Amino acid sequence: MKQKLLTFLKIMMITSTKKIEFVKNSSSNTEAKEYSVIKKCSGNTSVSNKTEFLKSQVLDAYSINDDQKEESDHRNNLSTSHSADSAYGSSPSTPLPKGITILEEKSEPKEEKMQELEVDDSSTEINNTELCKVCGTNCHKKCEKQMANLCGVNQKLLAEALSSVKRGSKSTSSVSSTEGDSTTTTTTSTEDEETETDTDSSEYNGPAEIRSPIQTRPKFRKYNIEDFNFIKVLGKGSFGKVMLAQQVNTENYFAVKCLKKDVVLEDNDVECCLIERKVLTLGTKHPYLCHLFCSFQTPAKEIPLLRHFYCLTFQSHLFFVMEYLTGGDLMFHIQRSGRFDEYRACFYAAEIISGLKFLHNKGIIYRDLKLDNILLDYEGHIRIADFGMCKLQIYLDRFADTFCGTPDYMAPEVIKGLHYNQCVDWWSFGVLLYEMMIGKSPFKGCDEDHLFWLICNEEPFYPRFLSREAQSLLKMLLDKDASRRIGPPYSPNGDIKCHQFFKYVDWNKIERKEVETPYKPRLRHILDVQYFDRSFTKRNAALTPLDDSILETMDQTPFKDFSYTNPNITD
Numbered sequence: 001m002k003q004k005l006l007t008f009l010k011i012m013m014i015t016s017t018k019k020i021e022f023v024k025n026s027s028s029n030t031e032a033k034e035y036s037v038i039k040k041c042s043g044n045t046s047v048s049n050k051t052e053f054l055k056s057q058v059l060d061a062y063s064i065n066d067d068q069k070e071e072s073d074h075r076n077n078l079s080t081s082h083s084a085d086s087a088y089g090s091s092p093s094t095p096l097p098k099g100i101t102i103l104e105e106k107s108e109p110k111e112e113k114m115q116e117l118e119v120d121d122s123s124t125e126i127n128n129t130e131l132c133k134v135c136g137t138n139c140h141k142k143c144e145k146q147m148a149n150l151c152g153v154n155q156k157l158l159a160e161a162l163s164s165v166k167r168g169s170k171s172t173s174s175v176s177s178t179e180g181d182s183t184t185t186t187t188t189s190t191e192d193e194e195t196e197t198d199t200d201s202s203e204y205n206g207p208a209e210i211r212s213p214i215q216t217r218p219k220f221r222k223y224n225i226e227d228f229n230f231i232k233v234l235g236k237g238s239f240g241k242v243m244l245a246q247q248v249n250t251e252n253y254f255a256v257k258c259l260k261k262d263v264v265l266e267d268n269d270v271e272c273c274l275i276e277r278k279v280l281t282l283g284t285k286h287p288y289l290c291h292l293f294c295s296f297q298t299p300a301k302e303i304p305l306l307r308h309f310y311c312l313t314f315q316s317h318l319f320f321v322m323e324y325l326t327g328g329d330l331m332f333h334i335q336r337s338g339r340f341d342e343y344r345a346c347f348y349a350a351e352i353i354s355g356l357k358f359l360h361n362k363g364i365i366y367r368d369l370k371l372d373n374i375l376l377d378y379e380g381h382i383r384i385a386d387f388g389m390c391k392l393q394i395y396l397d398r399f400a401d402t403f404c405g406t407p408d409y410m411a412p413e414v415i416k417g418l419h420y421n422q423c424v425d426w427w428s429f430g431v432l433l434y435e436m437m438i439g440k441s442p443f444k445g446c447d448e449d450h451l452f453w454l455i456c457n458e459e460p461f462y463p464r465f466l467s468r469e470a471q472s473l474l475k476m477l478l479d480k481d482a483s484r485r486i487g488p489p490y491s492p493n494g495d496i497k498c499h500q501f502f503k504y505v506d507w508n509k510i511e512r513k514e515v516e517t518p519y520k521p522r523l524r525h526i527l528d529v530q531y532f533d534r535s536f537t538k539r540n541a542a543l544t545p546l547d548d549s550i551l552e553t554m555d556q557t558p559f560k561d562f563s564y565t566n567p568n569i570t571d
Contacts, residue, residue, distance in 0.1 A: 212378060213253040213324040213526060220570040222563060223294045225319065228256060230541040234532050239263055240317070243541050244324060244529065253526060254293055257320040261297075261554060262546055264318065270558040272388045273318060277564060279364065279387035280320065284568045287513045288355035290375070290385040293321040294565040316546045318562060325383050327376025327521035328531025330436070334371060339439030342470055344518040348374070349433050350505045351382045353496060356429065359384075360422045360488075365391040365400060369428035370409050371435060376531075380517030394421055407448055408441050412456045412480045426487030426496075430477025437470060438463060442478065456480070469501040 132138075228245040231253075235242040240258045247254065264270055283289030297315045330348070334340070340348070352374065359366055368389040375383045391400045399419035411427035413420045434442045442460030445451030460478060462471045476486035476493050486493040497507055509515045521531060529537045 211526060213326065215251040218247065218250075218252060218293065218570045220565055220567055222296070222565060223321070224296050224299050228254070228321070230256070231527065232529050232532075233536045233539040233541050234529065236536050236539065239269075240544075244527070245321075253324045254321045255324045257322065258543060259318040259320075260544065260546060261316055261318060261556075261559065265554060265558075269388070273562070275390050275392060276387045277320065277562070278392075279359075279390050280322065281564070281566060282362065283384075283387075284566055286355060286358045287511075288351050288382055288384060289358065290325070290383045290387075291323045291569060292564075292566050293323065293569060294563075295320050296563045297559055315556060315559070317543060318559065322385075323377075323383075325375040325385070326378045326523055326526070326528070326531065327380065329372050330374045330376070330382075331371035332531055332533070333376075333519075334435065334439065340436045342437060342467060345433065345436040346501065346505065347515065347518050348382055348436065349429075350502060350507070350510050350515075352384065352429065352432070354507075354510055355382075355384045356425055356487075359390075360425070363393050363395050365394050365420075365422050366425050366428075367391060367405050368409075369425055369432060370406050371432060374432070376519075376521060378521060378523070380520040381513060396421075407451055408443070410452075410455065411482070413482055415452045415456055420482065421488075423482040423485050423488055426477055426485050427482075429487065430474055433477065434460065434474055437466060467501075469499070469503075473499050473501040 227248050229248060230243045230245050232244040233241055234244055234255060240260050240263070242255055242257050245254050245256045246252070259273065264273055277292065277295050280290060280292035284291045296319050298317045298319075299315065352369075356366065356369070366384070366387070366389070368386060369384075373384065373386045375385055377383060389404055391402070394400055399421050401417070401419050403414060403417065405414060405424075405428070409428040409431045411420065411424040414424055431442060443451060443454040443458065445454050460474075462474065466474075473486070473496075476484075476499075479485045484492055486499070487496050489495070496502075497505075506515065523530075
């Protein structure tokens with residue numbers, strides 16, 4: 001019995017000796033690591049943050065230790081008995097080993113120990129990991145090359161700056177960080193003016209700037225190209241360009257349509273230009289037609305060649321100076337929204353009807369009604385624009401027979417080559433209303449011939465989500481028999497204004513522009529062109545010069561009286 005007792009005491013002494021050595025080694029290692037970490041965090045981290053940082057670093061130092069299996073086994077045994085309310089709040093299942101203590105607030109270490117722990121590199125190796133002295137980032141040695149170089153960058157402030165740029169913020173965000181005694185400042189600013197105004201990927205969510213592009217009433221006089229500064233290209237076609245321009249020495253902005261004379265003469269469009277100017281002039285008397293400010297052509301100048309001889313430069317371009325409609329066209333908004341709800345479509349339809357009836361009462365067939373030619377002003381009201389295809393003096397006893405228009409919007413009688421009148425505009429209006437509410441064209445052919453066959457022979461599809469009133473109106477507008485089509489005053493279906501689709505519309509308020517718009521363009525400033533195609537707005541705002549040989553042979557007689565200033569919108 002006595003011999004067994006002595007054997008037991010020897011075993012206990014050996015075990016306690018190993019435990020004491022383990023605790024001693026662990027404590028010394030922890031103390032050294034604490035001194036090292038405190039030095040790395042000095043000047044950059046508060047006491048509370050140091051404590052949390054120390055805990056995480058000590059935990060990382062003991063979590064991967066392949067050289068001391070005995071310590072790992074001992075730590076695994078302790079983890080089962082550790083209390084749930086660990087100091088590592090978010091990681092209670094990985095406690096500290098027994099014998100490891102965390103200094104809540106460490107006084108300045110002794111100079112002797114500090115000198116031993118100082119290293120020349122910017123990182124300290126702990127169990128095959130690299131610990132940055134500046135920012136405290138800890139990573140495996142093999143992963144060091146894969147990590148981004150964010151040392152010294154305040155990532156929170158940087159993220160806020162980037163988000164402000166994405167929202168279109170004009171203000172400049174500064175991101176500052178400190179490294180030792182030096183300070184590094186990173187400034188993030190918005191891009192140049194062109195990129196900023198061309199942002200179209202996302203709509204501006206800030207307060208809308210409600211202001212008219214015309215701040216002062218222009219003087220009644222003759223204008224020329226030197227009175228305007230071209231800023232942006234809003235649109236472009238075979239005819240020329242439409243550019244945003246500012247009147248010199250004013251805060252007035254206009255959309256200037258620039259036509260090349262050689263193209264106008266080649267296509268026999270001289271009459272179309274004169275008709276467009278006449279209809280634009282007439283449009284100033286109605287709120288939903290685009291208004292003309294003035295028209296002019298590039299001036300002819302005499303350039304001295306010799307002492308007594310002069311060379312006359314020929315006029316190369318025609319200019320229509322019209323009101324600048326900042327909201328873009330409905331095609332742009334349909335492509336962004338997919339389709340409009342019935343209330344919004346009804347509102348636009350009512351204003352278009354008002355403008356169409358005004359033109360029809362003046363004996364004018366529009367013949368080019370489509371989403372691209374319906375624009376929004378700064379308040380969200382519509383304007384009918386581009387009157388180059390208009391036909392004048394068409395009344396009850398007169399008809400037109402010209403094959404013209406946009407294929408998707410052409411009425412069956414135009415395709416068949418029959419005589420027609422204002423009824424073709426109501427067919428085009430039906431196609432436009434269908435596209436606004438459904439988001440696609442009622443007739444879609446694989447080519448132009450197939451499209452024309454569908455228009456003349458097939459009926460469009462009406463989805464179930466359309467209301468009965470909307471389906472009824474569309475069927476009456478897209479009636480292939482022009483005599484039964486709703487819209488004209490003699491239609492057997494009655495006045496279109498009395499249709500149930502417009503039962504909640506106050507037509508008197510519509511005529512006076514007193515109805516609140518369902519959508520208002522949200523602009524950052526008057527030069528914001530986010531509602532126009534970026535492929536155009538990025539172009540250089542300059543006129544395309546014409547060949548001198550073409551100008552010399554050009555007949556300028558048809559453009560003799562082209563210049564005009566509208567007295568209705570000038571003083």
